[in-house]
Amino acid sequence: MKKTIWLLVLNIVIGGICQAQLPERNAVNIEKYREICKKHIYKEMKGMYRQAGGSLHFPFLAPGSSQYLDMLWDWDSWLSDVALRQILSDKGTEADKKEALAYEQGCVLNSLSYGGMDGWIPIWIERNAPSREEMLKKRNPWKTNMHKPTLAQHAAFIVKNMGGDAEWLREDFYTLQAFVAKYLNFHRHKATGLIYWETDEAIGVDNDPSTFYRPHGSSGSIFLNCLMYKELQAMAYLADCLNLTDISIFFEKEAETLKTNIRKHCWDERDRFYYSVDLNLLPVEKPDIKGLYPGDLYLHVGQPRTYDCLIQRFSVWSGFMAMWAQVATPEQARQMVQIHFCDTTSFNAPAGIRTLSPLEKMYNVRASGNPSSWAGPIWINVNYLVFRGLLQYGYEKEAREVAEKTILLLGRDFERFGALHEYYLPDNGEPVLNRGFQNWNFLVLNMIAWMEGRPVVTEF
Numbered sequence: 001m002k003k004t005i006w007l008l009v010l011n012i013v014i015g016g017i018c019q020a021q022l023p024e025r026n027a028v029n030i031e032k033y034r035e036i037c038k039k040h041i042y043k044e045m046k047g048m049y050r051q052a053g054g055s056l057h058f059p060f061l062a063p064g065s066s067q068y069l070d071m072l073w074d075w076d077s078w079l080s081d082v083a084l085r086q087i088l089s090d091k092g093t094e095a096d097k098k099e100a101l102a103y104e105q106g107c108v109l110n111s112l113s114y115g116g117m118d119g120w121i122p123i124w125i126e127r128n129a130p131s132r133e134e135m136l137k138k139r140n141p142w143k144t145n146m147h148k149p150t151l152a153q154h155a156a157f158i159v160k161n162m163g164g165d166a167e168w169l170r171e172d173f174y175t176l177q178a179f180v181a182k183y184l185n186f187h188r189h190k191a192t193g194l195i196y197w198e199t200d201e202a203i204g205v206d207n208d209p210s211t212f213y214r215p216h217g218s219s220g221s222i223f224l225n226c227l228m229y230k231e232l233q234a235m236a237y238l239a240d241c242l243n244l245t246d247i248s249i250f251f252e253k254e255a256e257t258l259k260t261n262i263r264k265h266c267w268d269e270r271d272r273f274y275y276s277v278d279l280n281l282l283p284v285e286k287p288d289i290k291g292l293y294p295g296d297l298y299l300h301v302g303q304p305r306t307y308d309c310l311i312q313r314f315s316v317w318s319g320f321m322a323m324w325a326q327v328a329t330p331e332q333a334r335q336m337v338q339i340h341f342c343d344t345t346s347f348n349a350p351a352g353i354r355t356l357s358p359l360e361k362m363y364n365v366r367a368s369g370n371p372s373s374w375a376g377p378i379w380i381n382v383n384y385l386v387f388r389g390l391l392q393y394g395y396e397k398e399a400r401e402v403a404e405k406t407i408l409l410l411g412r413d414f415e416r417f418g419a420l421h422e423y424y425l426p427d428n429g430e431p432v433l434n435r436g437f438q439n440w441n442f443l444v445l446n447m448i449a450w451m452e453g454r455p456v457v458t459e460f
Contacts, residue, residue, distance in 0.1 A: 022350050022429040023408050030404050033411020034448050038090075040414045041442050045087045048080055048438055049103050054127035057113055058106030064438030072125045074147045075204055075227075076439050077107040078154040079381055079459070083442035085161060086449060086457040101158075105168055108155045111147060115175035119182025121147040123202045142186055143216070145198050149183060149224070149231035152176055156234035156460040159241055166241035173242060180235055183228060184254065189279050191308035193261035194220040195228045196279055205355070206371030209362045210276035210312045218280035220309055222266050223318035226325040229258050234460050262327050268311050272335035274322040277309040315346055315357035317382050323389030333393040341390070341398055349426035352383040352405045358426075365425055367433045377423040377432055380406060381440035387447055388458065403447035410444050 023029045048061045050070060060072045061080045068076075081104050088097050114132050115121045120141035122129075129135070155176065159166045169176070188195055197203055197219045200211045204223070211219040232255035239248035266274050284304045322328040323336065340347055346357040355374045356363050365376040383406045390399040409429045413420050420441045421431030449456045 022405075023412055025404055025408060030407055033407050033415070034451075036411040036414050037407060037444050037448065040418075041445055042087060042091050044438065045084065045442070048084065052106070055125060055129040055131075056106075056110050056127055058109045059103045060106040060110055061103050064436055068437075068439075070127050072107060072110050074111070074123050075150045078150045078157070079384075079440040079443060080438070081107065081154065081157065082457060082459045083440060083445060085157075086446045087442065089455055089457050090445065090449065101162075104158050108151065108158065108169070109172065111151055112172040112175045112179075115172075115179055117178055119146075119178040119180075119186075121151065121179050123147055143198055145201050145203060146182070147179065148204055149180065149195075149228045152180060152231045152234040152238060153227075153460050156237050159238060160460055164241050166238055169238065170242055173238065173244075176238070177235070177247070180231060180251075183231075189220060189309075192220060192265050192277070192279065193257060194265060194277065194279070194309070195225050195258075196220050197224060205316075205318060205374045207368075207373065207375050208276075208316055208318065209314050209356070209360070209375070210316060212371070214278075215280050218278060220265070220277040220279050221318070222262070222274050222276045222316075223321055225258065225262050225266065226318075226321035226327060229255055229262065229325050229327060230460070232258060237460070259327050262322070263329070265309055266311070266322070267328075267332060268313065271313060272332070272339050273315075274319040274328065274332075274336075275314065276312045276316070276318070278312050279309050281305070281309070314362070315340075315360055317347060317353050317355045317386070320347075320353070320386045320389050323392055324385045325389075326392050328393075330393060333389075333395075337390070337393075337395050337398060341386075341395075349378065350405065351378045351409045351424055351426050351429040352380075352402060353378065353386045354426045355379060355382055365432070369433060373423065373432070376426060378409070378426050378429070379423050380410070380420075380443060384440065384443040384447065391450070400451065403444075403451055406444050406447055410441060 023033065047064055050060050050062045052059050056072060061077045061084065062068060062071060063073060063076045063080065084100060088100055110125060111121050114125060116132060118141055122135060123145065155169055159169070183195055187198065196217055197211050199216050200213060203211055211221055232251050235251040236248045236255065239251060265277055268275055287301055320336065323333050328336065342348060346359055347354050354376055356376045358376060363376045365373065367373065383402050387399050387402040390402065409424060410420055412429060413431055417431065417435060419436045420438065422434035422437040423432050424430060425432060446456055
């Protein structure tokens with residue numbers, strides 16, 4: 001009997017050790033891990049700097065870790081730069097800022113160097129990448145995904161930090177216009193006006209069930225459309241900075257049109273949340289009268305469908321992107337926070353925002369690298385974008401909650417492993433994959449600056 005009790009106690013103790021938990025969320029721990037985050041990130045910031053060479057003609061920013069050691073990625077470089085500017089705001093000298101500018105601009109210029117009149121730009125570029133012409137021999141630019149609509153946003157972020165000086169971009173602004181116009185002209189659903197993914201390849205949120213293994217050209221992704229809305233606003237800003245007023249007006253009108261379409265088609269009155277939509281519907285067509293004879297019956301002609309898409313009610317984190325992009329109305333934002341952000345059985349986890357609700361059958365937090373797992377684990381860029389969306393609508397208490405959880409998560413990771421990872425388990429914060437991942441994880445500093453009442457660097 002005594003032996004049985006002893007074994008039971010031992011199992012409980014071992015279980016407690018094996019199942020590490022996040023530190024308690026209190027003022028003492030927040031302060032401790034806040035300083036740990038700052039200390040490590042300030043020291044490691046230049047780990048994202050990469051020199052020009054090979055197919056990358058300009059210096060650039062890389063995500064870090066052995067998985068992404070020498071590659072330029074689309075939205076990674078953009079959000080990494082937002083974090084880099086916070087580091088420079090906190091600790092950088094004028095010389096540091098001048099040095100960093102070449103790497104920032106290089107991210108945009110390297111991507112634009114792979115652009116052309118057709119508008120296609122690759123999602124990532126490796127140092128030994130083939131030429132654009134060679135790339136396009138192996139893919140159809142009209143039927144494959146391209147650089148996410150964050151390129152103009154990245155350029156606008158840099159220009160804004162330069163006080164509106166966009167002259168470094170003038171010679172390549174046509175290429176940037178062609179890129180954005182390709183989305184508008186060839187990846188926009190005619191009936192709804194929404195932008196869609198061509199395939200599920202390299203969409204950033206890899207196995208988001210609203211796109212993953214879905215028919216090609218069928219996903220009107222809320223994630224993609226919110227990015228596109230901000231991209232159009234960024235284009236209007238850049239055109240203004242270049243004194244191209246008529247072009248600015250065009251992109252501003254396109255942005256307002258897209259916002260209207262997102263609100264119309266992606267907002268769900270039943271769930272009070274923004275969702276992606278399914279565009280994979282058969283066309284409404286007139287009957288073929290060839291061979292008509294008395295008694296023929298043509299189904300559905302009396303009342304064909306009157307809707308152009310179907311809401312995909314998958315509880316994916318990207319619904320909160322409507323708050324980040326300020327597409328949601330104030331009342332919609334209130335309902336989203338009250339019903340969805342505050343629900344600890346769904347998105348709200350001890351480590352931050354689950355990328356997929358555990359109430360979904362597709363929920364899965366196991367390690368996966370191809371695709372990366374967005375079916376539940378915590379990603380720091382998600383925590384950050386939700387944090388920013390909450391602040392856009394004045395939900396400071398909720399934003400502080402996300403910030404504190406992120407600080408404890410990453411501070412504890414630094415304390416235990418001396419490095420950060422790519423993504424984490426939602427309930428205990430255990431790292432899942434890719435030690436040494438830097439990238440958008442450094443955005444925790446932007447959260448810390450807000451908490452400390454210091455100047456905060458935000459994306460365009």
